[in-house]
Amino acid sequence: MSIKTSRRAFLKGAAATGAGLAATQAAAGTPDPLITELQDWASYTGIGVDEVPYGLPIEYESHVVRRNVEWLTASPISSINFTPIHALEGTITPQGCAFERHHSGAIELRKEDFRLMINGLVDRPLVFTYDDIERFPRENHVYFCECAANTGMEWAGAQLNGVQFTHGMVHNMEYTGVPLRTLLKEAGADISPDKWVYVEGADASSNGRSIPMEKALDDVLVAFKANGEALRLEHGYPVRLVVPGWEGNMWVKWLRRIEVVDRAVESREETSKYTDVYEDGTARKWTWVMDAKSVITSPSPQMPIKHGPGPLVVSGLAWSGHGQITRVDVSRDGGITWETARLGKQGDTKALTRFYLDIDWDGAPMLLQARAMDETGYVQPTKDELREARGENSVYHNNCIQTWYVNAEGIAENVEVS
Amino acid sequence: MSKSLNFLLPTVGGIALLGGIAIASMHRNSGEAQIALLRDRVAEVEAHAKNAGEKVKMAASRAEELQAEIAEVQAAAQERMAQTAVLTAPAPETDEPYGIGRPALTEEIAAWDVDVLPDGRGLPEGSGNAFDGEEVFAAKCASCHGDFAEGVDNWPVLAGGFDTLGDEDPVKTVGSYWPHLSTAWDYIHRSMPFGEAGTLTADETYAIVAYILYSNDLIDDEYELSHENLGEFEMYNKDGFVVDDRPELEYTKWRTEPCMENCKEEVEVTMRSVFLVETPPEGGSKSEMNQATLEALPTFTAAGPSFIPEAAPKPAVAEEAEPEATPAAVQPTEGVDLVAAGEKVFRKCKSCHQVGSGAKNRSGPVLTGIVGAPAGSVDGFKYSKAMASAGDAGLVWETSELDAFLADPKGYLKKTKMSFKGLDDEEDRAAVIAYLNSFE
Incomplete structure (x- = not known):
């Protein structure tokens, strides 16, 4: 780091680099043929109604898709892909590009073949059909679903260059469903606080998780719609569990059984997986809550600044499993100075919140960071703080502050800072 | 335009302003008449003006009335809004059941309620030892987990890793990490083998679990594992877990007012x-x-970056890819239905096999071009001796041979590594062969 120039000098330089960026627009003074000439689309008629009975994004957006990183897992059937959060705005994730995680592949289960059993410590073991579920009073809530392994690769340092890959195991939908407590009461369940609810899926992995009764009675939903329409098959059609604020693995898809038990089952997914190993080799279990987290989605490695210096929208997402996001701070210098960002709107509890910092970028390199705070006053920690608290053996629950190095050309890269 | 769309036509409304300008024509031979005419005109205009004045007044008072009406409507709307807030409510709760659903039958509960608790509750009667388990494991598990539970490719390692949990890359196996043996029995019985879940008998499961314990040097090969002793079996890492202590260790530290300025020097x-x-x-x-490298990057202080890199190094940024031209529509051809059906059947094979462009050998070989290819000939795949020698002996995967193999893999070739139980349905076999044949 021997070259030192004054801030003034590099601002000049930055202005020069900015000049070449507007190449796609006609030079000033030359009339734009897109305006002065009659365009086909302004003359010929377009596509009629009914030509596409269920619309997909226009072909020009075909790069905005879920993507996986093949070498992360042994087989695409027991694997993960990532939401293109770099290219999305607002807070609701369209179902078609919301990340997938399957343990034995996504199954096709017809509503007619759906059965939900509730048994164990209940007065009346019951079987529900899909139609039965739709007869119980229902609620609508927006919640984020985050895989506990989101950002897990990054424990080992800056790894994957793209926010889709570092933070894309998250989605946010409006769910319609029946409160789990309604079904527990229907069966006359023993709902004393030392009891547990074991939930299980109908797919070959028969993923099962134990949920303490307090949570089961609180805000857990047996959901059958997302964003207004039926769940997609990859998200558990026709019925999945929604466990607000808690790790995605507990959101059992293709839900088939709810059992009231007197202790945690300690299934594979809550012992050998989804547990967090400390530095000394002991492990944390039952780490259900997803702590507050935020990340800047643009600019980011997949979303370079293309327009040069001047007005720049810094856009990002924040969420907390403990409730509402109350504040997000953004730093442009790697955490020396922080500015409080603008929240797009007050976020729903346990749902994604959009934040913005509207700046006049001077064209100088930046170390962009975001730091979320939630309604409990919890402040998103740095990577160093997390490592100090837990060591580096962990896989799950990495909610560290992410840094993007943005160079003078507007290109962003995943980095770690001192 | 259809009549039903008339509502889309702009409605014409508003006030038409009336104005008249009297233009008197001149009668050269009658000055008086002209004067009279002009007087009449003046009177007319005055009358108009008076009329117009009254209209304005009326309009003003009507406007006032409307204003009042609007205020009224708004007040009513606000009242309704306030009431709506009260009307928002969570789903109602009753103490009485709704009476929805039907009683679960004992047989149904028995079929689905098969989870096993750490103390062994839920285990069905049965037993097995590592000696028996070795054979079952080799047939049903080893293609992914390795003959000695050491794991193939990225598939889980089941044995070893003792005392590595404090290392940078802990090896978390059934032996080194899992706190309860019930978890292994429960998971294997319900969810394994991958792609054929739920097919293991209780005794097979006890034998496999015993073999995994044996591979971890936790029992000898004569130890008989059963429903009677499994719940009491003490795992190596039984005391290795603590319940989530983030609230005490982390939240106490991190629920604090964060630094905003000069938080670091550099x-x-x-x-x-x-x-x-x-x-x-x-x-x-x-x-x-x-x-x-890190060389070219500036350091940052509160004054900003130390310099602007002259030629900022460009990482290969993901290009916003131009969408590819739409692929030519697939011409419907004979057999397309069969191929489509075969694609569905192939899901049963996918846990081990890949086919098509970019396919790689997994725990089974790539199947692109397999129809008509000599057996045991896929590059880079480590075949069983049985399959390799069948290939050497001249076996070619003609449709009929594939059909026979897929009907009963182990019956067809006794020592094949393929643990798949086979496709009973002739149509399924024809479909999957057609599907495989659709890849060049």
Whole structure:
């Protein structure tokens, strides 16, 4: 780091680099043929109604898709892909590009073949059909679903260059469903606080998780719609569990059984997986809550600044499993100075919140960071703080502050800072 | 335009302003008449003006009335809004059941309620030892987990790793990590083998679990594992877990007012992204190692970056890929239905086999071009001796041979590594062969 120039000098330089960026627009003074000439689309008629009975994004957006990183897992059937959060705005994730995680592949289960059993410590073991579920009073809530392994690769340092890959195991939908407590009461369940609810899926992995009764009675939903329409098959059609604020693995898809038990089952997914190993080799279990987290989605490695210096929208997402996001701070210098960002709107509890910092970028390199705070006053920690608290053996629950190095050309890269 | 769309036509409304300008024509031979005419005109105009004045007054008072009406409507709407807030409510709760659903039958509960608790509750009667288990494991598990539970490719390692949990890359196996043996029995019985879940008998499961314990040196090969002793079996790492203590250890520290200014003196980049990730238009991703060094990067202080790199190093940024031209529509041909049906059947094979462009050998070989190919001939795949020698002896995967193999793999070739139980349905076999044949 021997070259030192004054801030003034590099601002000049930055202005020069900015000049070449507007190449796609006609030079000033030359009339734009897109305006002065009659365009086909302004003359010929377009596509009629009914030509596409269920619309997909226009072909020009075909790069905005879920993507996986093949070498992360042994087989695409027991694997993960990532939401293109770099290219999305607002807070609701369209179902078609919301990340997938399957343990034995996504199954096709017809509503007619759906059965939900509730048994164990209940007065009346019951079987529900899909139609039965739709007869119980229902609620609508927006919640984020985050895989506990989101950002897990990054424990080992800056790894994957793209926010889709570092933070894309998250989605946010409006769910319609029946409160789990309604079904527990229907069966006359023993709902004393030392009891547990074991939930299980109908797919070959028969993923099962134990949920303490307090949570089961609180805000857990047996959901059958997302964003207004039926769940997609990859998200558990026709019925999945929604466990607000808690790790995605507990959101059992293709839900088939709810059992009231007197202790945690300690299934594979809550012992050998989804547990967090400390530095000394002991492990944390039952780490259900997803702590507050935020990340800047643009600019980011997949979303370079293309327009040069001047007005720049810094856009990002924040969420907390403990409730509402109350504040997000953004730093442009790697955490020396922080500015409080603008929240797009007050976020729903346990749902994604959009934040913005509207700046006049001077064209100088930046170390962009975001730091979320939630309604409990919890402040998103740095990577160093997390490592100090837990060591580096962990896989799950990495909610560290992410840094993007943005160079003078507007290109962003995943980095770690001192 | 259809009549039903008339509502889309702009409605014509508003006030038409009337104005008249009297233009008197001149009668050269009658000055008086002209004067009289002009007087009449003046009177007319005055009358008009008076009329107009009254209209304005009326309009003003009507406007006032409307204003009042609007205020009224708004007040009513606000009242309704206030009431709506009260009307928002969570789903109602009753103490009485709704009476929805039907009683679960004992047989149904028995079929689905098969989970096993750490104390062994839920285990069905049965037993097995490592000696028996070795054979079952070799047939049903080893293709992914290895003959000695050491794991193939990225598939889980089941044995060893003792005392590595404090290392940078802990080896978390059934032996070194799992706190309860019930978990292994429960998971294997319900969810394994991968792609054929739920097919193991209780005794097979006891034998497999015993073999895994044996591979971990936790029992000898004569130890008889059963429903009677499994719940009491003490695992190596039984005391290795603590219940989530983030509230005490972390939340106490991190629920605090954060620093906003001069939080550090200087910041430098200590690590750059290891993998540059390309996002090709066909989906997925391609990652390659980032060659960039830390040299070219500035340090940051409260005054900003120390310098602007002259030629900022460019990591290969994912191009916003131009969408590819739409692929030519697939011409419907004979057999397309069969191929489509075969694609569905192939899901049963997918846990081990890949086919088509970009396919790689997994725990089974790539199947692109397999129809008509000599047996045991896929490059880079480690076949069983049985399959390799069948190939050497001249076996070619003609449709009829494939059909026979797929009907009963182990019956067809006794020592094949393929643990798949086979496709009973002739149509399924024909479909999957047609599907495989659709890849060149």
